Amino acid sequence: MTDILRDLPSLRGRIARWRANGKTVGVVPTMGALHQGHLSLALAAKAACDRVIVTIFVNPTQFNNPDDLKKYPRTEEADAALLASIGVDVVFAPPVEVVYPPGFATTVSVSGVSGPLEGTHRPGHFEGVATVVAKLFGMTTPDKAFFGQKDWQQLAVIRRMTADLNIPVQIVPCETLRDPDGLALSSRNARLSPEARAKAPVLYRAMTRAARAVAGGEPAAAALKAASAEVLAGGFSAIDYLDLCDADTLEPVSDTRRPARLLAAAWLDGVRLIDNIPAG
Numbered sequence: 001m002t003d004i005l006r007d008l009p010s011l012r013g014r015i016a017r018w019r020a021n022g023k024t025v026g027v028v029p030t031m032g033a034l035h036q037g038h039l040s041l042a043l044a045a046k047a048a049c050d051r052v053i054v055t056i057f058v059n060p061t062q063f064n065n066p067d068d069l070k071k072y073p074r075t076e077e078a079d080a081a082l083l084a085s086i087g088v089d090v091v092f093a094p095p096v097e098v099v100y101p102p103g104f105a106t107t108v109s110v111s112g113v114s115g116p117l118e119g120t121h122r123p124g125h126f127e128g129v130a131t132v133v134a135k136l137f138g139m140t141t142p143d144k145a146f147f148g149q150k151d152w153q154q155l156a157v158i159r160r161m162t163a164d165l166n167i168p169v170q171i172v173p174c175e176t177l178r179d180p181d182g183l184a185l186s187s188r189n190a191r192l193s194p195e196a197r198a199k200a201p202v203l204y205r206a207m208t209r210a211a212r213a214v215a216g217g218e219p220a221a222a223a224l225k226a227a228s229a230e231v232l233a234g235g236f237s238a239i240d241y242l243d244l245c246d247a248d249t250l251e252p253v254s255d256t257r258r259p260a261r262l263l264a265a266a267w268l269d270g271v272r273l274i275d276n277i278p279a280g
């Protein structure tokens, strides 16, 4: 039976009972609109922990566009049913005032890794993410927290923040789930028209080709240029970035001597898609 809790005393009471019985706790932070990718995180949490909490909170502080926040899909009933079907113990779905009560005045800012890529295109986004994730860790006090590699930079920011603030939680990265044609699962895919959905996999295809080219010794600049051209020729209207970066610091790199990652954000049919893959 999956309980939906909305306030902190009920959540803390539940966790205290679990702890008294020696149970370990895993958390999967989400903003709802759940798809198979989220479910795979919850299943990984169930496999690794005695009790699992999935949080559903559409965090206003990480949206730099108020319209995006208003339009963000809210599907709590369907989400809760999905989570119940896989035996998640608790859904924590607090209202905004539980997370940000009157007088709330603290922001967690992770410099360095928050700066490039998404940081450039969505100013303030990672402050919102780091702040809410620090709060969700404080509220749920988990042993392990599960995040998708689809949001690679977010994962890097959360890892940095957790290490820097000595938060006693193990961050568990989970593989990106893809449709058979390669498109990474995302709540945003539902906004694509059928025509745009058919074009979308060109992003992953072009990135894969570029990663292989770089691994094979082609200069990164040429491989990235070819990938960008392929994405635009394939129907995308604009590319925010398609870059080769150090996998941990997210600094741009031109070779794969250290573990590198190819990351991209690009626009298709008015929808901004992001993806990333290992390179080299």
Ligand code: PAF
Binding pocket: 029, 030, 031, 057, 059, 062, 129, 132, 133, 151, 154
């Ligand atoms: O990845 C998300 O869904 C959100 O950024 C997160 C981690 C739940 C914080 O609001």
